[in-house]
Amino acid sequence: MAQKSPIARTARITEITVDDVAALGIGTAIFGTGGGGAVYTSQIMVENALRDHGPVPLVTVDDLGPDDVVILMSGIGAPTVGIEMLSATGQIHALLAEAERLLGRKVTTLMAAEIGGGNGVQPIGWAARLGLKVLDADGMGRAFPDAAMVAMNVAGVPCEWAVQSDVVGNISVLKTVDLHWLERHARALTVASGSICLGAHYPMTADTVRGAVIEGTVSASIRVGHALMSSSDPVTAVAAELDARVLLTGKITDLDRRTAGGFVRGSVTISGTGADRGRLQRLELQNENLLVLEDGDVLVSVPDLITIIDAETGHAITTEMLRFGQRVSVLAWACDPIWRTPRGLELAGPAAFGYDLPYVPFEGAAR
Amino acid sequence: MTARDLSIGVDVGGTNTDAVVLDGEGRVRAWTKRATTDDITGGIRAGIADVLATIGEDRSRVSRVMLGTTHATNAIVQRRQLDRVAMIRLGAPAATEYPPLTGWPDDLVRMVLAGSAMLGGGHMVDGTPISPLDRDGILRFVDGLDDFDAIAVAGIFSPSSPDQELEVAELLRGHLGQDTRVFLSQDIGPTGLLERENATLLNAALYSVARSVTEALVTVVAEEGLDAATFFAQNDGTLMSLDYAAQYPVLTIGSGPANSIRGAAYLSGHDDAIVIDVGGTTSDLGVVVGGFPRESTLPREIGGVRTNFRMPDILSVGIGGGTVVDVASGRVGPDSVGYRIDPEGLLFGGSTPTLTDAAALAGSPVAGRALPSLSASVSEALETALAVVADRLEEAVERLSLGRLDIPLVVVGGGGFLVPDRLASAGRILRPDHGGVANAVGAAISLAGGRADQMAPMGDRDAAIEQASEAAVAKAIQAGADPLQVSVVEVLETHVPYTAQPTVNVTVKAAGPLARLSAEAPVR
Numbered sequence: 001m002a003q004k005s006p007i008a009r010t011a012r013i014t015e016i017t018v019d020d021v022a023a024l025g026i027g028t029a030i031f032g033t034g035g036g037g038a039v040y041t042s043q044i045m046v047e048n049a050l051r052d053h054g055p056v057p058l059v060t061v062d063d064l065g066p067d068d069v070v071i072l073m074s075g076i077g078a079p080t081v082g083i084e085m086l087s088a089t090g091q092i093h094a095l096l097a098e099a100e101r102l103l104g105r106k107v108t109t110l111m112a113a114e115i116g117g118g119n120g121v122q123p124i125g126w127a128a129r130l131g132l133k134v135l136d137a138d139g140m141g142r143a144f145p146d147a148a149m150v151a152m153n154v155a156g157v158p159c160e161w162a163v164q165s166d167v168v169g170n171i172s173v174l175k176t177v178d179l180h181w182l183e184r185h186a187r188a189l190t191v192a193s194g195s196i197c198l199g200a201h202y203p204m205t206a207d208t209v210r211g212a213v214i215e216g217t218v219s220a221s222i223r224v225g226h227a228l229m230s231s232s233d234p235v236t237a238v239a240a241e242l243d244a245r246v247l248l249t250g251k252i253t254d255l256d257r258r259t260a261g262g263f264v265r266g267s268v269t270i271s272g273t274g275a276d277r278g279r280l281q282r283l284e285l286q287n288e289n290l291l292v293l294e295d296g297d298v299l300v301s302v303p304d305l306i307t308i309i310d311a312e313t314g315h316a317i318t319t320e321m322l323r324f325g326q327r328v329s330v331l332a333w334a335c336d337p338i339w340r341t342p343r344g345l346e347l348a349g350p351a352a353f354g355y356d357l358p359y360v361p362f363e364g365a366a367r
Numbered sequence: 368m369t370a371r372d373l374s375i376g377v378d379v380g381g382t383n384t385d386a387v388v389l390d391g392e393g394r395v396r397a398w399t400k401r402a403t404t405d406d407i408t409g410g411i412r413a414g415i416a417d418v419l420a421t422i423g424e425d426r427s428r429v430s431r432v433m434l435g436t437t438h439a440t441n442a443i444v445q446r447r448q449l450d451r452v453a454m455i456r457l458g459a460p461a462a463t464e465y466p467p468l469t470g471w472p473d474d475l476v477r478m479v480l481a482g483s484a485m486l487g488g489g490h491m492v493d494g495t496p497i498s499p500l501d502r503d504g505i506l507r508f509v510d511g512l513d514d515f516d517a518i519a520v521a522g523i524f525s526p527s528s529p530d531q532e533l534e535v536a537e538l539l540r541g542h543l544g545q546d547t548r549v550f551l552s553q554d555i556g557p558t559g560l561l562e563r564e565n566a567t568l569l570n571a572a573l574y575s576v577a578r579s580v581t582e583a584l585v586t587v588v589a590e591e592g593l594d595a596a597t598f599f600a601q602n603d604g605t606l607m608s609l610d611y612a613a614q615y616p617v618l619t620i621g622s623g624p625a626n627s628i629r630g631a632a633y634l635s636g637h638d639d640a641i642v643i644d645v646g647g648t649t650s651d652l653g654v655v656v657g658g659f660p661r662e663s664t665l666p667r668e669i670g671g672v673r674t675n676f677r678m679p680d681i682l683s684v685g686i687g688g689g690t691v692v693d694v695a696s697g698r699v700g701p702d703s704v705g706y707r708i709d710p711e712g713l714l715f716g717g718s719t720p721t722l723t724d725a726a727a728l729a730g731s732p733v734a735g736r737a738l739p740s741l742s743a744s745v746s747e748a749l750e751t752a753l754a755v756v757a758d759r760l761e762e763a764v765e766r767l768s769l770g771r772l773d774i775p776l777v778v779v780g781g782g783g784f785l786v787p788d789r790l791a792s793a794g795r796i797l798r799p800d801h802g803g804v805a806n807a808v809g810a811a812i813s814l815a816g817g818r819a820d821q822m823a824p825m826g827d828r829d830a831a832i833e834q835a836s837e838a839a840v841a842k843a844i845q846a847g848a849d850p851l852q853v854s855v856v857e858v859l860e861t862h863v864p865y866t867a868q869p870t871v872n873v874t875v876k877a878a879g880p881l882a883r884l885s886a887e888a889p890v891r
Contacts, residue, residue: 086461090463
């Protein structure tokens with residue numbers, strides 16, 4: 001069983017109110033490690049849903065009982081299409097009805113597939129509208145480009161089916177041999193539906209969830225967001241809340257970014273300023289920030305978390321929003337221990353992204 | 368025969384209305400700065416009268432009057448004079464999770480919205496219909512409305528599948544009368560449904576405001592007896608005809624800064640430059656590339672509403688002549704005494720230390736005045752403040768220059784003395800004459816332009832560029848460009864990630880000199 005991650009150990013948040021949504025958006029952007037997409041539109045949807053239906057209960061793995069069933073809900077497809085052809089109100093209801101038909105029982109709890117970016121925000125609004133609880137956990141503890149890169153897959157929990165719904169009302173059930181086939185079939189189906197869909201998958205019970213998800217990430221995102229908004233020194237406040245280290249503060253002096261095979265790839269070079277003057281770090285990107293290098297050494301590597309934040313405001317800067325000359329801080333913190341297991345590293349370690357490097361765990365703020 | 372080679376440029380800002388006369392060689396022949404008046408017409412009248420008085424009998428040589436203004440932005444921000452609009456979105460059931468006006472401030476919704484409907488129609492990214500067009504639903508919706516001034520229509524993926532919005536406009540005019548004001552989202556912005564829809568709604572709501580400005584200009588030109596054609600400046604630094612401006616007022620919203628940075632670059636004699644306009648409260652920086660402002664398509668808020676039409680890429684930093692220096696904390700800004708620098712600044716006998724005072728202490732001649740004797744703590748704070756200013760300006764310039772030192776930095780605006788003669792991140796620093804009226808100069812030198820977008824599979828890229836080019840050229844001609852001289856000035860390709868087949872979005876901009884007014888009125 002995986003240990004609890006360090007961020008799961010602080011004060012308890014038992015419900016999410018409309019006043020938490022902005023903080024949640026800020027926090028999920030930071031957990032997005034450069035990816036995860038924009039959160040603004042999701043944020044507005046969730047605020048509306050919480051205003052209409054009231055706060056959503058946030059429960060822990062320990063709160064789940066024998067009658068509880070957890071499923072994941074998320075968006076699938078092209079973000080550039082998603083900003084134009086937005087989802088239909090009926091899509092989540094159709095997903096829930098089909099999931100309950102397949103299970104033969106009621107679903108009680110939603111979980112985010114990935115906490116990083118918009119996919120970490122939307123499930124809160126969906127839970128409000130469907131009358132469900134939200135599990136204070138997610139499948140990644142960050143953002144990853146592939147649906148197979150989830151903690152449940154590391155823990156060996158199979159995904160028995162997935163349901164997909166599109167804007168016109170088509171419902172499809174996918175039963176694939178593994179998550180790689182699910183990713184492939186789900187993407188093909190999504191294209192037929194106009195390149196954007198919503199999906200529900202990974203039905204789990206209180207027993208299967210335990211040790212198979214990354215706990216505490218919803219409340220951690222909210223706390224990070226509140227810390228940023230309430231501090232006069234947001235960078236330090238965010239780092240303290242995450243038990244993260246500020247690796248470097250400087251300006252972006254080189255940016256090499258290209259789109260290939262549906263992914264943004266490239267690198268960004270940051271030259272230290274102030275106390276860090278004379279130092280130079282390079283980050284390797286593939287949608288997310290994957291490596292930090294300095295003087296030929298790898299300081300941090302995936303699956304540990306690396307986020308570039310605005311040196312003044314502390315807000316996360318996504319890969320596509322990086323600009324030459326921006327003043328930024330590089331923030332890094334340790335991933336959940338489940339990613340450091342052999343199976344975790346096989347799925348999401350440096351080698352999984354094509355880097356011929358041994359993984360060296362990043363030790364966080366406490367050196 | 369008299370040469371008809373003079374142009375008048377007018378810029379109506381929130382505080383000042385500026386006017387200039389440019390001759391056929393592009394030299395400034397006259398200029399003035401007047402206070403903007405509540406009725407708009409007064410300020411325009413005073414500005415134009417001033418410059419006409421300066422050129423005397425040469426007034427018969429004036430063949431064009433161009434106007435740029437931030438009036439539309441101010442109307443939204445101040446919630447003034449806005450029309451009531453009915454919003455029709457096509458594409459249900461898609462996007463019903465996000466109803467129209469999602470995220471708008473409540474007071475603006477109450478003022479502007481006559482009603483909204485999400486109805487069948489719209490297209491997917493590949494052109495597949497989402498649902499059949501609900502013609503009956505559209506008619507039922509408009510018949511059920513109490514009162515409205517205009518109708519805005521936004522169809523999902525209308526930028527790449529435009530026919531359906533046109534069909535709906537025809538349906539509405541057939542049902543409600545040919546003079547019904549219908550605004551289509553395809554004319555306003557690119558993909559990004561909520562932002563485009565917002566922009567279309569604001570555009571519809573601004574019709575009366577825009578009309579009042581175009582009428583003010585026509586009135587003043589007629590009063591002065593000028594035989595001149597009139598134009599509006601738009602966000603991208605090109606011109607449009609008055610009819611077009613009245614129809615698409617949101618396209619003029621960024622014309623103030625666009626004109627300012629184009630005018631400044633022009634006065635400096637450079638087509639490529641970084642421009643900094645230092646005012647009383649902020650410094651606005653922009654980039655001119657090949658004579659046009661570099662643009663940003665990032666969503667931006669206007670009066671609390673998120674929109675996505677193209678605007679000049681402007682970076683504002685809180686540094687201006689009136690920026691307050693806090694002696695106790697050493698903090699510089701963002702508070703500013705703004706236009707109250709006289710009497711509040713130390714230099715003007717007041718008690719608030721400002722950046723103007725800091726510059727005066729460092730020896731910059733400001734308004735021929737001398738500072739009173741200062742305590743050591745105030746002197747020290749003012750000296751440190753200038754170093755802070757230099758740092759922030761250096762950073763701001765670098766963000767725009769992308770590290771290039773071969774393009775000049777052009778300094779304009781009343782607070783230009785705050786920009787030091789050397790900045791590590793800048794190339795040559797130029798301070799052109801008439802920099803104070805760069806915005807009006809920018810209006811006077813504008814070309815007529817048009818723009819079109821097209822999303823297509825990579826294999827159809829050439830056809831998409833050709834189609835978009837034709838549409839852009841047609842729009843430029845509609846905006847007043849000479850059909851014989853209009854050309855494509857920019858083709859932008861963006862690759863669309865996460866699509867089944869490689870997909871590209873092309874944006875084409877066309878521009879050209881204004882068409883000659885008559886055979887005997889040659890233009891240089």
